[in-house]
Amino acid sequence: GAVVSQHPSWVICKSGTSVKIECRSLDFQATTMFWYRQFPKQSLMLMATSNEGSKATYEQGVEKDKFLINHASLTLSTLTVTSAHPEDSSFYICRGSTEAFFGQGTRLTVV
């Protein structure tokens, strides 16, 4: 079946640095990818919808300059957390254009 591959699975970075998370659709063309954030013991909150070849659509309250999303090809969408701070520490998960295909998630810890 179709798979969404997300990596890294975990990353630790220093405050002020940037971190890039990748989501690849391995055997299908993903014209749309969804990016979620999940705090410990909480639900998933949609951050943004990335669209291949166009700008991402961000949910209300999500800083687009801080969470840069790029969807340059039909198989790759990236989320870059810029100038990371400890409050950005979270679990980030991507989803393909159908409801079944989630990435494995990325645990980001900013120290």
Next chain:
Amino acid sequence: AQSVTQPDIHITVSEGASLELRCNYSYGATPYLFWYVQSPGQGLQLLLKYFSGDTLVQGIKGFEAEFKRSQSSFNLRKPSVHWSDAAEYFCAVGAEAAGNKLTFGGGTRVLVKP
């Protein structure tokens, strides 16, 4: 706006016993409904989904769910729980079958006692 409520934050069940997880949704039109399971530090796995038709939906791992429009509910059930069913379960609602935003409930953590 669509919303999902999972009233139970934690449920503890004995291995072999039955399990029912509650989910209530709010949506103006006919919703698409989903149940997912998440193991610690992992992504989400789709258990089952309801789009239309038979209101009793069968999923993977022995799970089933019943859509009750009159109660705005989509409860998940399993007749006999296995220790490997210990995980976090999320109910979600969407407006379209594919490519649409999903709104998730708060999740229910299931603990299985030996």
